[in-house]
Amino acid sequence: MKAAITATAKYLPDGVITNFDLERLLETNDEWIRSRTGISERRIEKDPSRATSFLCGEVAKQLLDKRGIPATDIELIIVATMTPDMLFPATACLVQGIIGADNAWAFDLNAACSGFIFALNTAAQFIESGAHKKVMVIGGDKMSSIVDYADRSTAILFGDGAAGVILEPADEGYGILDAKLYADGANGKDHLLMTGGGSLHPATAETVEKRMHFIHQDGKQVFKAAVTAMADTAAEIMQRNGLNAENISWLVPHQANQRIIHATAERMGLSDEKVISNIANYGNTTAGTIPICLAELEEQGKLHRDSNLVMVSFGAGYTWGGMYVKWQ
Ligand code: COA
Secondary structure, three states: OEEEEEEEEEEOOOOEEEEEHHHHOOOOOHHHHHHOOOOOEEOOOOOOOHHHHHHHHHHHHHHHHHOOOOOOOEEEEEOOOOOOOOOOOOOOHHHHHHHHOOOOOEEEEOOOOHHHHHHHHHHHHHHHHOOOOOOOEEOOOEEEHHHOOOHHHHHHOEEEEEEEEEEEEEEOOOOEEEEEEOHHHHOOOOOEOOOOOOEEEEEOOOOOOHOOOOOOOOOHHHHHHHHHHHHHHHEEEEEEEEHHHHHHHHEEOOOHHHHHHHHHHHOOOOHHHEOOOOOHHHEHHHHHHHHHHHHHHOOOHHHHHHHHEHHHHHHHHOEEEEEEOOOO
């Protein structure tokens, strides 16, 4: 038995930071940002009382509405995030409380930008084993809480956002048909990270002074690794499943940089109209990017029975992976 996505929903906060806004904060400019990343603006949750659980809670409520089921039908909630409200309790437990999913267990999964795909594949195992019939998977990050708006190499990239799905047993031949996930901590751990606030460097005046509670990235290293990993994984998913440029309906890639998306699509031989990109509007929302794309595809009526979707991601860790879904 395979697992199928039976509802999608997204939540983007109203606040917008454009490239022109960033020009006023940093030594950067709209032309540079657009040509190097494809990003024009990003959404920011400006209300400090609204953390990741708020974004994910809004998604969870919409998912229940769209599927037309009570919260008590949900058996498991997985939230993929690297910006939980707090280190504990898990943001998934906060979301469970928000919607009153009294029969669900709940936990967070942190695979950074690959979080949604990792969580979706994890959730699918509970459907495939027969353990559960209704699982909610949400990817969301309030990146503005860890972005250093004095660092032009990262401030331009990230935005806030969340989205998710409900997973249920699939019709024969449909659903999540393949997933191949990877991690490489040996080579990835030093290039994209936040050093402060964990058990290695608990918060002190010094960690604050050294800006250790912000995201740090070696953009060039990450870029090179991401291009190779996403393109290779996409090609592997195609090869394993007899997919080609004609029978793929949509490539749904993680939205980190338009140049990485383009390189992945090129390797797959896909024409631009099959490649989902909304990075211009939202930047990189980390665990939010892929489910936001799915929700927009569904809103736009572009997902049909038999649509073949390839999703690919890359993120801190390093973590990366690909997935093949036949929409039911
Ligand atoms: N505005 C203007 N100039 C900038 C800038 C900015 N925001 N950021 C960097 N620059 C400058 C650099 O200082 C450098 O100047 P120099 O040549 O005088 O030294 C020049 O632009 C090129 O910088 P570089 O870092 O080589 O740019 P890049 O083409 O690698 O682009 C990133 C930088 C961050 C956009 C790119 O590396 C990237 O997207 N990396 C991967 C990010 C990612 O995907 N992260 C998440 C993974 S999930």
